[in-house]
Amino acid sequence: MSENNPLNRNNTSDEIKNNSASQTFFDKTLGDIDRTESTGKNDSNYEAKNKKSKERDCLNLKKIFLRSSPKLIILKSAEDLCSAGVRCATTQHDSPYGRRKKPLNNDELSSYNNTDTKNNSAKRFSSNNNNNHLHTDANNTNKKQCNKKKGHSVTGLMLRTLIGAAIAILASMSLIWTPFEILMNERLKMVRGLPAYDWWLNPPDEVLLRVYVFNITNAEAFLDGSEKKLRLDEIGPYIFREKLEHSDVRFHDNGTMTYRSHRTAVFFPELNELSLNATLIVPNLALLGMSSYLWDANFLTKIGFNLLLNKLDSQPILSSTVYNYFWNFSDPLVRVARSIVPHLVPVDNMGILQQIYHKFSDEVTVYYGPHNGRRFFTLDQFNGESRLGYWQNETCDTVQGSTEGVTYHQGIRKNDTLKYLRKTMCRVTPLYFKKALYKLGMKAYRFDLPMDVFSQPTDGHTAQCFNKPGYPDLPTGLNDASPCYYDFPVAVSFPHYMNADPIVCRKLEGLKEPDPExxxxxxIVEPTTGVPMESRARSQSNLVMRPVKGIKRVEKFSDMYIPIFWAEYNQVGLPWYITALMYFTVIILPVSQFYISVSFIIFGLSLCIFTFYRLTKRKKFDQKPLYSYSSLDLLPSTPSTGSEC
Known part of the structure; x- marks a missing residue:
């Protein structure tokens, strides 16, 4: 090869020396092949005579390519780079027969091979044309594959750039509309399938109902008059689990939702140390209640009632199992009275828990949505009405602004008043801020039911909320609940008459000293989310005995307030997954959201810069030509078919 060949310019001096002998043999072999073809082209026995010699020459030529031309392999690798997507360019290069761009055409072949005939030249020219077509098709295919891979690669880089830009933009927006605010607003929307809605729809079984009953220990002595006070002994607790279910949920266009709330109580033996089969000595609620109801009846009515009592032999105190006292307490007097005056005695089962839970299903309409933030889940209607329908005073009778205690509005402040509706108390009761504390690692507020919640008001305006019109006023500390129980004479107070007028205990013994705790x-509510973390609602139901004159069997019970039972509704806590979500929302998210947003901004910008750098670098690399040489260009094309390998 000539010395101006680009390949030889890259060789070292050692390579030139090592290849000199092989190059000489290479040139000599080519010359012999051409001379042999020129002199023997008209000889019909040419191929037979020289076949063995030419096969040997072809073998020697292959050895030259393998041993003395290793750069052919390198050049083939360059062609592979082009196929892989690298832009390639072709330039002129030297061969032992001069500088050229492409294989010798037919005229050059004629000039070089002076002894070639026209037929051989035409044959060789046709062969070269066929080869050129094959090379062209192969090059076109490689070019298409190269462009396709290049397009895919560029598309991927552009996609990464767009992803990085999107991440950076969204992270920047999160500094304005924080994830905390978005999460809190989503909770207010009550979207089906989200944790806030699912938790409300099926609240966890974490509300325990503890019931304490009062057993009479001196029934005979009190009835025969030897003892003037009724001695009581508190027994309990009997523990139930209260299950709350919400169903038939309907959303309205005015920002309210209506649902049906249903509560049940299930006894759990594993939580109890006391048996429901134990025997109690308790007041006969049917006899005493009906007697108190007839306290102002006319003389004839009382005579008829006395005759009925004598015939049925009803006693004011009787024995009963705990289970019957809770769920199946009755008396022959009730069944007879119901058959006579069904509108006055609508039920024949006087079980104390049966009366609470047999119809503990109500239709409730509440506010929801971000635009009702301060009114979130406060009642708009209760059983289709904005009032309970128990009291004449609208202030006492309204349900608007109260809650069922399942959840409260977000952003609770210390000066807020939380209103709680419990149907058993027959009215809405307020709760006021008591103190701040920490619970489960979160700051919480404790709101207490005020000690004077059952005290008689002094303004006279709200006295109607404590006493039914036409009946004697109750002592302070008692709230009339008879409208909620078919006008049965029952009143609500704190357990053991805490903060009540001492007159209510003047005929009672055995009650404990009240303790506010x-x-x-x-x-206890988490103020940011308004989720109650713990609650205890305690109240006592009492039988109100008005002055019963003219009914001999019960005259000893006149002007008494006999405690029936007291109950504690205790939300003992929250499930771990609700607690974890609250902790993340209240503690972790507000502190970490800024750093998370900044980190995503940096990540998005870094991804954009990196991919842009890759695109720029690739563009420069594609514009730089890579010189490739075909191994076919290193040898001249000859018209001889006998020397082809």
């Missing part, structure tokens, strides 16, 4: 009511 044991007998008061409160709720």
């Amino acid at each position: 044991k007998h008061g009511s409160f709720v």
Whole structure:
């Protein structure tokens, strides 16, 4: 090869020396092949005579390519780079027969091979044309594959750039509309399938109902008059689990939702140390209640009632199992009275828990949505009405602004008043801020039911909320609940008459000294989300015995307030997954959201810069030509078919 060949310019001096002998043999072999073809082209026995010699020459030529021309392999690798997507360019290069761009055409072949005939030249020219077509097709195919891979690669880089830009933009927006605010607003929307809605729809079984009953220990002595006070002994607790279910949920266009709330109580033996089969000595609620109801009846009515009592032999105190006292307490007097005056005696089962839960299903309409933030889940209607329908005073009778205690509005402040509706108390009761504390690692507020919640008001305007019109006023500390129980004479108070007028206990013995921590009511709420973390609602139901004159069997019970039972509704806590979500929302997210947003901004910008750098670098690399040489260009094309390998 000539010395101006680009390949030889890259060789070292050692390579030139090592290849000199092989190059000489290479040139000599080519010359011999051409001379042999020129002199023997008209000889019909040419191929037979020289076949063995030419096969040997072809073998020697292959050895030259393998041993003395290793750069052919390198050049083939360059062609592979082009196929892989690298832009390639072709330039002129030297061969032992001069500088050229492409294989010798037919005229050059004629000039070089002076002894070639026209037929051989035409044959060789046709062969070269066929080869050129094959090379062209192969090059076109490689070019298409190269462009395709290049397009895919560029598309991927552009996609990464767009992803990085999107991440950076969204992260920047999160500094304005923080994830905390978005999460809190989504909770207010009550979207089906989200944790806030699912938790409300099926609240966890974490509300325990503890019931304490009062057993009479001196029934005979009190009835025969030897003892003037009724001695009581508190027994309990009997523990139930209250299950709350919400169903038939309907959303309205005015920002309210209506649902049906249903509560049930299930006894759990594993939580109890006392048996429901134990025997109690308790007041006969049917006899005493009906007697108190007839306290102002006319003389004839009372005579008829006395005759009925004598015939049925109903006693004011009787024995019953705990289970019957809770769920199946009755008396022959009730069944007879119901058959006579069904509108006055609508039920024949006087079980104390049966009366609470047999119809503990109500239709409730509440506010929801971000635009009702301060009114979130406060009642708009209860059983289709904005009032309970128990009291004449609208202030006492309204349900608007109260809650069922399942959740409260977000962003609770210390000066807020939380209103709680419990149907058993027959009215809405307020809760006021008591103190701040920490619970489960989160700051919480404790709101207490005020000690004077059952006290008679002094303004006279709200007295109607405590006493039914036409009946004697109750002592302070008692709230009339008879409208909620078919006008049955029952009143609500704190357990053991805490903060009540001492007159209510003048004919009673055995009651415990009231303790606000044991007998008061409160709720501990997380102020940011409004989720109650713990609550205890305690109240006592009492039989109100008005002055019963003319009914001999019960005259000893006149002007008494006999405690029936007291109950504690205790939300003992929250499930771990609700607690974890609250902790993340209240503690972790507000502190970390800024750093998370900044980190995503940096990540998005870094991804954009990196991919842009890759695109720029690739563009420069594609514009730089890579010189490739075909191994076919290193040898001249000859018209001889006998020397082809």
